[in-house]
Amino acid sequence: MEMPQPNPAVLRKRDRVLDRLAAVLAPEALISDEAERRAYECDALTAYRCLPMAVTLPASTAEVSAILRICHEEGVPVVPRGSGTSLAGGALPTEDSVILGVARLRDVLEVNFPDRYIRVQTGMTNLSVTGAVESDGFFYAPDPSSQLACAIAGNIAMNSGGAHCLKYGVTTNNLLGVTMVMMDGTITEIGGAHMDAAGYDLLGVICGSEGQLGVVTEATLRILPKPEGARPVLMGFDSNEVAGECVSDIIKAGVLPVAIEFMDRPCIRACEDFAKAGYPDCEALLIVEVEGSPAEIDEQLALITAIARRHNPVELRESQSEDESRKIWLGRKSAFGAMGQINDYMCLDGTIPVTALPFVLRRIGEMSREFGLDVANVFHAGDGNMHPLILFDANKPGDLELCEAFGAEILKLCVEVGGCLTGEHGVGIEKRDLMAVQYTPEDLEAQMRVKDVFDPQWLLNPAKVFPLISSATRRAAA
Amino acid sequence: MRPISEAELSEMIRSALGPLRIAGGGTRNLGKPVLGAALSTAGLSGITLYEPGALTVVARAGTPLSEVQTTLAAEGQRLPFEPMDMRPLLGSEGTPTVGGMVAANASGPRRVQVGACRDSLIGLRFVDGTGAVVKNGGRVMKNVTGYDLVKLMAGSWGTLGVMSECAFKLLPVPETEATLRSAPLSPAAAVDVMSRALGTPYEVNGAARDESGCVCLRIEGFAKQVAYRRAALETALGGEWDVLEGPQSATLWQEIRDVQGFAGRTGDVWRLSVKPSDAPDIMARADCPALMDWGGGLIWALVEEGHDLRARLGAFAGHATLIRASGATRAALPVFQPEPAPLAAIAAGLRAKFDPRGVLNPGLMG
Known part of the structure; x- marks a missing residue:
C-alpha cells in the first residue's frame, strides 16, 4: 500500500509542535514516548502500520479545538481516532501526523426519553450508548459487530451499519446533531434535538466522511423504544441460488424482518466446528429474525416459513424459546472468530443488489478456484451487504498480495452488478485505490471539492478515501 | 429550456450565460424568487429500473x-417517507416530479418512524453548475463508498x-392501518401523549x-397486528379514543401530510422544526393557528401576511422556513x-465550488 512521503518540514518541527501541544494539554493528554505511541501505529487493519509523530487524547471539546488550531497553524496532518477498530485502515497514521484520539471523551451529556434522544461525547462505545438507556426500555439502533469496542466518533466517521439496518437504517439515519471542531479549531454545532437540521444537509455529508472534514466531539443520537420481543427462524437450502430467491420472495411478500443473515457452506461448517450451534449440513443457511409481540411474531414467522417451504428447505427451525434463539444466533455471531481460528482471513464488505446474489456467489466460487484461495460468505442478505472472508496464510510469502488481488476482483464484481465497494466498513486506505472502479474522475472531483471547503489544506486524515493520484495536486498545493 | 437527456441538460448548463430558474413540475415554488431563464427537468422522464x-x-x-x-x-410497495403534495397548500398547478421532491427533501408524517426523503434516497446523478455530470451513491441499500453527496x-x-x-x-405497503383520535387537547397535553x-x-x-x-396516532401492519397494537396503545395511554380504520385513516393522514x-x-x-417538548411554548409565542406533526417536532403556523414570525418567536432551538407568502414577503424576509x-461560510463555500x-437558482436559499 503506497503512502505519501512524510513532509520533512513537518518532521523537522516535531519538537516545536510537541512543545506547543504540551503547553495547552494536561500531561496525560499528550503521548510522545515511542513505546506508548506504538499502540496507535495501526487500527484493526493490522497489515499496515506507521508510527505517528505524537498522540493526543483530549478530555474536552476545547482541548480538541486547541490541538487542531496548533496543528493547523503548523501545517501538521491530524489523524482522528475513535477506538481504532476500523477494518479499512481509517485511523492509520502517517509518520508526520498527530493522532487525535477521542477515547477520553466518554460522558453521557443528556438523556431525554420524551423527545427520544441521547447526547453523548463521541468517545463512548456504541454498546454503552444502548447501555445508558436500556433500563428505560430504549436502545440505539446501529449495531456494528464491533459494538462492544467501537466508538460513536468512528461510527459517525464511517457511517456504520450492523445486522439490523434493514429495519432501522445506519448511523446517518439515527444522527440528529453534532458538535464538530473544524481543522482551524472553530467549534460548530450542526443540527440538534429537532428532526432535521436547517440549510444544506451537512450532517449527512459529515457522516461517512471518514474524519476528513472535522472532528466530531459530541453527538445527539436518536433512541428507539425496544421491541416487545424478537425471534429468529433458521432455514437451510441445498443451493445458494435457492436461498437467494427465498430472500427476494420474503422481501416481496411485504414482511419486514429486522435481519436476514446468510451463510454459505464453508462458513456453516467453520461455525459448526467452532460453536456447535447445531446447524444443518447444507449449502446455504438463512437466519431471519422478526420483532413484535408473541402473536405478531407467530404471524410473521408463519408467513416467512410458508414462503421458505415453497423453496424446499432441507431444514426449517423456528425458535420456540430464548434458548433456541440464542443457539440459532450463536453460530452466526461467532462466524468471524470461527474463521480466525482456522485461518488468516481478509473480510470484504462490498454491497450488491439483493437480486444479484446468486450470480455473485457463483462468480466468487469460480474466482476462488482461479486464485486458489478459499472463501467463506457470511452477510446481511436483506440489504445486500456481503462479507466474503478470503482465507490465506500470512506466513506464506505472496499469499497476502494474492488475497488482496482476489479481494479487489470481488469488489470490482460488486460494482459491475450495480453495487459498491463498501457497505459499512468505509474506504480508508484499504479501498482507496479502487475508488476509480466505482467513480469517474468527475465523481471524485465533486467529493474532493467538499473536502476543499471544510479542510482547504487537506490536513485531516491524510491519504484516505481518495486515490493518491487523484488528490496529488491538492495535497501538493496545501 | 427543457432538456430530454442528461447530455442535453449538461450542455444547457455549461453554455448558460446567466442565472437559471430550475424546476421539476413547478409545484413547490418557494424560496427567494429567482430571476432567470426557466429550465425544466420534466423532459427527463421515466423509471429506469425497478x-x-x-x-x-x-x-x-x-x-x-x-x-x-x-x-x-x-407491486405492493411505496416510497416510505410519504412526500407532501404542496399543490393544495401553495395553490400551485402542475405535476410533482421525483427530482422536485428530492430537491425539497419532502417528507411527511411517517418521518417519525422511517426518516425523511434523504433517508430513503440511495443514489443520484446530477449536473453541477459547470456542466459536469456527477454520480454519487448507487442503487444498493448500504453504501459508504466516498462522501455522501446524496444527502447534500x-x-x-x-x-x-x-x-x-x-x-x-x-x-x-402494509396490509392495513388504523388511527386513534382523541378529543381536543392542549398543546402540552398533546405533546405529552404523542411522546408517550x-x-x-x-x-x-x-x-x-x-x-x-x-x-391522531397511526399504526400500520398486518390486520391482526394492527388490532393488537391499537388495543395495546389505548391501554398504555388511557383516555377515550375514536378509531378510524383503513381508508378513513388513509384520507385523514393525506390531509395532515398536505396541511x-x-x-x-x-x-x-x-x-418550524423544533424539539417536540419545546413545541407548546413555541406555539404559545407564535400565537396563531397551528398544526403539529412528527409528535410535535414539526409545527405548521398560519401567520398574518408579511409578518416576521422569527422576530415574534425570539431565539429557539430549531429552525423556521417561510413556505407560503407573497413574492414581496419572500424577498423581504429570509x-x-x-x-x-x-455554517453560512460552509454553505457559501459549497455553492462556490x-x-x-x-x-x-441563485439566491433561492438566501
Whole structure:
C-alpha cells in the first residue's frame, strides 16, 4: 500500500509542535514516548502500520479545538481516532501526523426519553450508548459487530451499519446533531434535538466522511423504544441460488424482518466446528429474525416459513424459546472468530443488489478456484451487504498480495452488478485505490471539492478515501 | 429550456450565460424568487429500473411522482417517507416530479418512524453548475463508498446541481392501518401523549395534532397486528379514543401530510422544526393557528401576511422556513433560517465550488 512521503518540514518541527501541544494539554493528554505511541501505529487493519509523530487524547471539546488550531497553524496532518477498530485502515497514521484520539471523551451529556434522544461525547462505545438507556426500555439502533469496542466518533466517521439496518437504517439515519471542531479549531454545532437540521444537509455529508472534514466531539443520537420481543427462524437450502430467491420472495411478500443473515457452506461448517450451534449440513443457511409481540411474531414467522417451504428447505427451525434463539444466533455471531481460528482471513464488505446474489456467489466460487484461495460468505442478505472472508496464510510469502488481488476482483464484481465497494466498513486506505472502479474522475472531483471547503489544506486524515493520484495536486498545493 | 437527456441538460448548463430558474413540475415554488431563464427537468422522464425483490427503484428526475407511486403500488410497495403534495397548500398547478421532491427533501408524517426523503434516497446523478455530470451513491441499500453527496443534494433546492436521476429504497405497503383520535387537547397535553405513544414498542408511525387540538396516532401492519397494537396503545395511554380504520385513516393522514387545514386560507404559512417538548411554548409565542406533526417536532403556523414570525418567536432551538407568502414577503424576509457564521461560510463555500458562476437558482436559499 503506497503512502505519501512524510513532509520533512513537518518532521523537522516535531519538537516545536510537541512543545506547543504540551503547553495547552494536561500531561496525560499528550503521548510522545515511542513505546506508548506504538499502540496507535495501526487500527484493526493490522497489515499496515506507521508510527505517528505524537498522540493526543483530549478530555474536552476545547482541548480538541486547541490541538487542531496548533496543528493547523503548523501545517501538521491530524489523524482522528475513535477506538481504532476500523477494518479499512481509517485511523492509520502517517509518520508526520498527530493522532487525535477521542477515547477520553466518554460522558453521557443528556438523556431525554420524551423527545427520544441521547447526547453523548463521541468517545463512548456504541454498546454503552444502548447501555445508558436500556433500563428505560430504549436502545440505539446501529449495531456494528464491533459494538462492544467501537466508538460513536468512528461510527459517525464511517457511517456504520450492523445486522439490523434493514429495519432501522445506519448511523446517518439515527444522527440528529453534532458538535464538530473544524481543522482551524472553530467549534460548530450542526443540527440538534429537532428532526432535521436547517440549510444544506451537512450532517449527512459529515457522516461517512471518514474524519476528513472535522472532528466530531459530541453527538445527539436518536433512541428507539425496544421491541416487545424478537425471534429468529433458521432455514437451510441445498443451493445458494435457492436461498437467494427465498430472500427476494420474503422481501416481496411485504414482511419486514429486522435481519436476514446468510451463510454459505464453508462458513456453516467453520461455525459448526467452532460453536456447535447445531446447524444443518447444507449449502446455504438463512437466519431471519422478526420483532413484535408473541402473536405478531407467530404471524410473521408463519408467513416467512410458508414462503421458505415453497423453496424446499432441507431444514426449517423456528425458535420456540430464548434458548433456541440464542443457539440459532450463536453460530452466526461467532462466524468471524470461527474463521480466525482456522485461518488468516481478509473480510470484504462490498454491497450488491439483493437480486444479484446468486450470480455473485457463483462468480466468487469460480474466482476462488482461479486464485486458489478459499472463501467463506457470511452477510446481511436483506440489504445486500456481503462479507466474503478470503482465507490465506500470512506466513506464506505472496499469499497476502494474492488475497488482496482476489479481494479487489470481488469488489470490482460488486460494482459491475450495480453495487459498491463498501457497505459499512468505509474506504480508508484499504479501498482507496479502487475508488476509480466505482467513480469517474468527475465523481471524485465533486467529493474532493467538499473536502476543499471544510479542510482547504487537506490536513485531516491524510491519504484516505481518495486515490493518491487523484488528490496529488491538492495535497501538493496545501 | 427543457432538456430530454442528461447530455442535453449538461450542455444547457455549461453554455448558460446567466442565472437559471430550475424546476421539476413547478409545484413547490418557494424560496427567494429567482430571476432567470426557466429550465425544466420534466423532459427527463421515466423509471429506469425497478426491482421489487431488492426494494429499489431508479427514476429520471422529471418522472411524475404519481407514475412512480402507481408503479410501486402495483407491486405492493411505496416510497416510505410519504412526500407532501404542496399543490393544495401553495395553490400551485402542475405535476410533482421525483427530482422536485428530492430537491425539497419532502417528507411527511411517517418521518417519525422511517426518516425523511434523504433517508430513503440511495443514489443520484446530477449536473453541477459547470456542466459536469456527477454520480454519487448507487442503487444498493448500504453504501459508504466516498462522501455522501446524496444527502447534500437532498433539500438543496437545485442550488448545487440539477438532478437527472434518483434511486430510492422502498418499503412494502402494509396490509392495513388504523388511527386513534382523541378529543381536543392542549398543546402540552398533546405533546405529552404523542411522546408517550412514540415511546411505546407499538410502532406508531404518525403522531399529529390538528387545529382543533385532536391528537391522531397511526399504526400500520398486518390486520391482526394492527388490532393488537391499537388495543395495546389505548391501554398504555388511557383516555377515550375514536378509531378510524383503513381508508378513513388513509384520507385523514393525506390531509395532515398536505396541511390541507391551511389550504385556501389567508395568511403566510411557516414551517418550524423544533424539539417536540419545546413545541407548546413555541406555539404559545407564535400565537396563531397551528398544526403539529412528527409528535410535535414539526409545527405548521398560519401567520398574518408579511409578518416576521422569527422576530415574534425570539431565539429557539430549531429552525423556521417561510413556505407560503407573497413574492414581496419572500424577498423581504429570509425564507430559510439564517445560519450561524461558520455554517453560512460552509454553505457559501459549497455553492462556490459546485456552482462557481452562480447560475443554479441563485439566491433561492438566501
